[in-house]
Amino acid sequence: MDANQTIPTTTGPLSTTDTAMLEVLVPGYSFISRILMSYLDFDVSAYLQILVSIAVFGATARYALFVIWEHFNELFVSRAEIRLDDEIFHYLMFWISRQPHMKNTNRFVAGLKTNSYWSQDETDEEDLDQDEDDDEETFNDEKDTSFDSYWAKVTTRDKYKKMQFTPSEGSHYFWYKNRPLMLEREHRDGGAWHVMNNERIFLSCLGRNPAILKTLLAEAQQAYVERDRNRTVIYRGSRIAAGQSFNWYRCMARVPRPLSTVILDQEQKEDFLDDIKEYLHPRTRRWYTNRGIPYRRGYLLHGPPGTGKTSLCFAAAGILGLKLYLLDLNSTALDEEALLSLFSELPRRCIILLEDIDSAGITKTRTSAAASTSTSDNPASDTTPKDGTAAADSTGTKENTKKGGITLSALLNVIDGVAASEGRILIMTTNHVEKLDPALLRPGRVDMKISFGYTSEADIKELFTSIYGAKDNDIARRGAPAIHSNGTNGTVKLPTTTIVGDAKTNGEIVQNSQESNGKVEKGKKEDLQRLVSLRSRITDLAAEFGAVVPSGEFTAAEIQGYLLNYKETPELAIKGAAEWVQTAREKKRATKGEAEGEAEGETEGAAEEEEKGEEQD
Numbered sequence: 001m002d003a004n005q006t007i008p009t010t011t012g013p014l015s016t017t018d019t020a021m022l023e024v025l026v027p028g029y030s031f032i033s034r035i036l037m038s039y040l041d042f043d044v045s046a047y048l049q050i051l052v053s054i055a056v057f058g059a060t061a062r063y064a065l066f067v068i069w070e071h072f073n074e075l076f077v078s079r080a081e082i083r084l085d086d087e088i089f090h091y092l093m094f095w096i097s098r099q100p101h102m103k104n105t106n107r108f109v110a111g112l113k114t115n116s117y118w119s120q121d122e123t124d125e126e127d128l129d130q131d132e133d134d135d136e137e138t139f140n141d142e143k144d145t146s147f148d149s150y151w152a153k154v155t156t157r158d159k160y161k162k163m164q165f166t167p168s169e170g171s172h173y174f175w176y177k178n179r180p181l182m183l184e185r186e187h188r189d190g191g192a193w194h195v196m197n198n199e200r201i202f203l204s205c206l207g208r209n210p211a212i213l214k215t216l217l218a219e220a221q222q223a224y225v226e227r228d229r230n231r232t233v234i235y236r237g238s239r240i241a242a243g244q245s246f247n248w249y250r251c252m253a254r255v256p257r258p259l260s261t262v263i264l265d266q267e268q269k270e271d272f273l274d275d276i277k278e279y280l281h282p283r284t285r286r287w288y289t290n291r292g293i294p295y296r297r298g299y300l301l302h303g304p305p306g307t308g309k310t311s312l313c314f315a316a317a318g319i320l321g322l323k324l325y326l327l328d329l330n331s332t333a334l335d336e337e338a339l340l341s342l343f344s345e346l347p348r349r350c351i352i353l354l355e356d357i358d359s360a361g362i363t364k365t366r367t368s369a370a371a372s373t374s375t376s377d378n379p380a381s382d383t384t385p386k387d388g389t390a391a392a393d394s395t396g397t398k399e400n401t402k403k404g405g406i407t408l409s410a411l412l413n414v415i416d417g418v419a420a421s422e423g424r425i426l427i428m429t430t431n432h433v434e435k436l437d438p439a440l441l442r443p444g445r446v447d448m449k450i451s452f453g454y455t456s457e458a459d460i461k462e463l464f465t466s467i468y469g470a471k472d473n474d475i476a477r478r479g480a481p482a483i484h485s486n487g488t489n490g491t492v493k494l495p496t497t498t499i500v501g502d503a504k505t506n507g508e509i510v511q512n513s514q515e516s517n518g519k520v521e522k523g524k525k526e527d528l529q530r531l532v533s534l535r536s537r538i539t540d541l542a543a544e545f546g547a548v549v550p551s552g553e554f555t556a557a558e559i560q561g562y563l564l565n566y567k568e569t570p571e572l573a574i575k576g577a578a579e580w581v582q583t584a585r586e587k588k589r590a591t592k593g594e595a596e597g598e599a600e601g602e603t604e605g606a607a608e609e610e611e612k613g614e615e616q617d
């Protein structure tokens with residue numbers, strides 16, 4: 001052995017190879033050891049064995065602790081996992097954002113909405129209503145009752161949106177019903193900003209009994225559902241970004257519309273509602289199942305634009321307390337797969353509303369070829385015509401396969417294919433029923449059709465009464481500012497009095513005795529008298545209005561639009577009605593002329609092109 005060669009020992013100086021190896025294992029080793037040697041005369045290599053032992057012990061201890069912790073968790077900790085794509089996630093985030101202990105956490109996400117996943121602005125309607133009620137109270141309590149000062153306050157407040165705080169990523173500890181709980185928020189995205197559906201929340205508690213976690217989740221659900229109490233919740237089928245899958249997103253919760261405010265033949269309204277109620281009855285489901293009939297019900301509301309189709313649907317959802325699911329078939333991003341997945345995710349009892357079905361590019365008759373394409377795309381789907389319309393369908397023209405949109409076959413498939421969802425109520429609306437494929441309208445797909453038309457004299461009177469008849473809470477709220485739309489921006493017009501009960505029939509007037517300002521009080525009294533007098537004359541006024549506006553010419557939306565210009569002055573509305581009818585007629589004539597001109601132009605153009613083509617041939 002060469003005498004000069006350093007003998008590698010665990011305590012003596014190391015060979016060059018060993019130093020290089022150590023350098024790989026502990027980057028910067030040679031540099032540190034050289035510094036220690038030159039400045040402190042401390043030879044690290046002499047203690048290497050001890051250092052390595054400490055490192056090995058540390059690593060082993062760490063691993064052992066990890067394993068023990070894992071086992072401890074498995075044996076003594078209960079854990080709930082909540083995924084972002086589930087509605088419980090929203091319940092939990094909503095609940096968390098309202099917990100006082102969230103104020104104490106030092107790591108949180110501050111936002112104007114509790115969930116970044118929702119593309120729609122999630123406003124809490126109840127909070128907004130409360131704010132507006134408060135506005136009215138404040139307005140009433142103050143001496144300065146001009147609209148301008150009221151509005152300045154409202155706009156200033158609106159600029160400061162309410163902030164929501166939710167726990168940030170990582171672990172958070174809190175007490176719930178005297179039990180320590182841990183909340184972990186985890187975000188496992190693939191790096192892309194829009195890939196957010198991997199977000200998860202874990203809730204853990206000590207002990208093998210997860211009851212406390214279930215109680216918490218139930219409380220969160222209750223809090224979430226409670227805020228939608230007495231409201232119609234509307235969901236929209238959409239996606240948060242290109243490349244993402246379609247989902248139902250809660251877009252708003254609105255105060256239900258009373259059915260009485262939808263002007264339609266009373267019998268038709270009742271038939272519609274009774275039919276839905278009968279369908280929702282538990283015995284009906286059994287009846288359907290026993291006979292092997294798919295448990296589904298479809299309605300078609302058809303008529304000119306602005307005749308109340310959507311309003312009826314919304315009112316029905318409110319009365320029956322059903323959630324409303326809106327889907328825009330016009331969306332080019334919506335394909336067959338997305339449509340199938342959206343329909344399969346519908347809850348058992350709900351209304352799915354497909355508006356303006358004629359404009360969705362699926363009005364042409366399908367071909368069997370398209371149907372077979374669809375079947376091959378999705379083995380679970382059944383696109384084969386299942387009824388008497390089959391022959392008619394197969395002899396039809398080419399299906400309108402909109403680029404990126406959905407096809408008629410796909411729509412028929414989700415409505416009543418083998419994999420179609422059961423229990424839901426499908427409502428389709430259209431302005432052009434004649435354009436729809438008969439296959440779409442056959443019983444089983446559409447079980448009831450309701451026709452909407454231009455207003456009759458009775459409808460006009462009813463609409464007038466519905467608008468000017470005082471509603472329960474119209475004047476129950478104190479001191480709301482009224483903007484007079486008959487040209488001037490008025491100041492406060494409504495009285496500081498409370499009308500209790502149904503104003504139309506009952507009208508018990510309770511004077512607010514606390515008002516001191518005599519002048520204001522006088523004005524309010526006059527207003528009240530005016531309202532009371534208006535109520536007693538409403539039938540006569542409605543008859544007068546009905547006599548001026550011709551029946552069968554205008555839609556409810558048009559008349560409503562006109563009356564909205566005279567919110568509190570029905571007399572003026574009647575006075576101006578004849579002139580409005582004249583102007584509206586002229587406008588309609590002009591629009592019709594333009595449309596006909598355009599249509600003629602298009603036909604002539606097409607004919608010319610055809611001729612040219614023939615000449616060239």
Ligand SMILES: Nc1ncnc2c1ncn2[C@@H]1O[C@H](COP(=O)(O)OP(=O)(O)OP(=O)(O)O)[C@@H](O)[C@H]1O
Pocket residue numbers: 261262263264303304305306307308309310311312355429430431452555556557558560
């Ligand atoms: N029959 C009606 N009764 C009461 N209000 C109506 C009626 N028809 C229309 N309106 C009013 O007109 C507006 C538009 O109504 P709605 O959206 O229900 O019409 P639509 O028939 O669904 O129209 P479109 O075919 O364009 O979707 C609403 O503000 C609604 O209050």
